[in-house]
Amino acid sequence: MATPPPDHRPIVVSGPSGVGKGTLYNLLFQRHPDTFCLSVSHTTRAPRDGEQDGVHYHFVPMESFEDLIAKDGFVEHAKFSGNRYGTSKMTIEEQTNKGKVVLLDIEMEGVKQIKQSSISARYVFISPPSVEVLESRLRGRGTEKEENIQRRLAQAKNELEYSQIPGVHDKVIVNDDLEKAYKEFEDFVYKPLES
């Protein structure tokens, strides 16, 4: 049965690659079925094998994407290797109107953009116990090539610096012991509304 949190605002989850963001919010989805959803991004890149439109991404032509930018339809968007990616305001609104609390898994530049947008959201940053632990998780996941690992670690240092600026995030969780970090994450998500 769905147990919605008292605060329905979208939750922006950020943190370095490999820190365990997906692990934490997938646990939340398992333990609270039908309550949350992950925002589906728009992209101009072609679908990969097995990717479904509307499930993994909203796949759109460049022209439609740029049209939506011009109409201020995105809370954040970015370009990676020639393709555009973004989170549309419409996607967030539609899911919120269905009674779901929307989680956004966003990297640092996107977080900065959302903070400038009209969307009222809650911000949680997932931090590694140390850069060494982060490196071993990235390697342990076995999904990255060496050059990718080095690039992600360099980017992690920027993200960690940004997370230390007071007031940027409502909550910073160190993902050391998974169950302990999960409990902190769940407590943050289910925090009573402040009057």
Ligand SMILES: Nc1ncnc2c1ncn2[C@@H]1O[C@H](COP(=O)(O)OP(=O)(O)OP(=O)(O)O)[C@@H](O)[C@H]1O
């Ligand atoms: N508390 C933890 N202790 C040990 N290992 C963990 C912990 N949390 C996550 N992991 C492991 O670390 C690896 C990275 O986790 P995950 O894929 O959830 O990271 P992510 O932040 O979502 O990464 P990305 O941003 O690249 O998608 C996984 O192999 C996961 O099982």
